[in-house]
Amino acid sequence: MRSQGQVRFIKVSSRLQMGAAAVVLTAGLLWLGALGTMAVTQYQTSSEMASLLDREATVARSEDRLDAYRGDLDATMADLAKRQDVLDQLADELPEDLLTDSADDTVSDSSKEATRLISLVGESFPEAVGLARLEARQLAFVERMTRFADRRSRRAEEALRSLGLDPASILAQDRVATGGPLELLSTESDGSLDPRFERLGLSIARMSALERGLDGVPQVMPADAGSISSGFGVRHDPFNGHAAMHSGLDFRAPYGSPIHAAAEGEVTFVGFKGGYGRTVEVSHGSGMITRYAHMSRSSAKVGQKVEAGAVIGAIGSSGRSTGPHLHFEVRINGRAVNPRPFLETAPHVLEEARSSSPSRIAGEPGGATAGG
Secondary structure, eight states: OEETTEEOOOOOOHHHHHHHHHHHHHHHHHHHHHHHHHHHHHHHHHHHHHHHHHHHHHHTOHHHHHHHHHHOHHHHHHHHHHHHHHHHHHHTTSOTTOOOOOOOTTSOOOHHHHHHHHHHHHHHOGGGHHHHHHHHHHHHHHHHHHHHHHHHHHHHHHHHHHTTOOHHHHHHHHHHHSOOTTTTOOSSTTSOOOHHHHHHHHHHHHHHHHHHHHHTSOOSOSSOGGGEEEOSEEEEOTTTOSEEEEOSEEEEOOTTOEEEOSSSEEEEEEEEOGGGOEEEEEEOSTTEEEEEESEEEEOOOTTOEEOTTOEEEEEBOOSSOSSSEEEEEEEETTEEEOSHHHHHHHHHHHHHHHHTSSOOOTTSOOOOOOOO
16 A cells, blocks of 8 residues: 555465455355255256156057056046045135136147047947046146146246245245155055146145245235334434444334234244344244334244234334334345335235236135235
8 A cells, every 4th residue: 555655565464364265265155055056946846847748748648548448447447536536635725717728838738649548448448438538637627727836836936036036945945844745645546646647736836835935925014104214224323323234124103003914924933132122023934034123012922823914012112222113124044134125015016916816726815915
């Protein structure tokens, strides 16, 4: 450095240099690891789909099915009955106005082979024509449901991306936390699972994981939206006046005013947390939590499932606080992010994503809108 015509030097010890290099190397490895995890997840999904399409093409051949009918009619009837049981379970979870979507290269189309099979059976084994027609109806229904689930998945992915969230990360965490779909069910008398049913199971599992991710997005104002007194970012600390990072939103409201859960999830912490005072934390999956601090009281328990908008406590001034207010945070994998874009954008994005589907699956909670 040059100062007043003189050249001055700063000495950096080899120990400090090695420490800095280690930090840079660790950050680089973590970044590469995250990219690798996403790539592996996407590769696994595409490989599963490609493998299932190959197997579907094999089992769809009408000549093979005709041989099965001729070989053991009782076994074939038992297979179709087991398939129908699986379909009945799935049909209870799907809307009544299920429509056929446009052609999709990732979903098989058994209609031509089914027509050929019915013709072949009618010519050489007429007593089994009814079974062939039943099988054709079952497969057509399975393929329609698969297209429907894939369509819902695409809409959920688009909604998540518009909110700045990564669908691949949500799917990767869901894959770690849950088992595979329909693995304990079989559609054949030998205990195996028709690949078209397996494909349907994977599609429904993907759709469910993405829509659970949507349900966990903060979408309800935890307190009156008009009472926000401090935003996310650098501000003057109210105690010492110095610049400090404010990692959430402050909602000023009368002592005892209700505090609402911003999204559905599970309560993972209730108690005092340093300067936060009396605090409740709710986990929404995929590494996302919401934190509600400075409460006067809490009305939630650890392990409790809460719906979006549920009252979980009351505004107070516990902890490091200058007066009654709610300090609200959104954290993703431990890092605080600005809650405002979620609260202001999510209700509209979720409403559009849900209204564009024919209807939500029976038994799923409906979308909540922002409220006070």
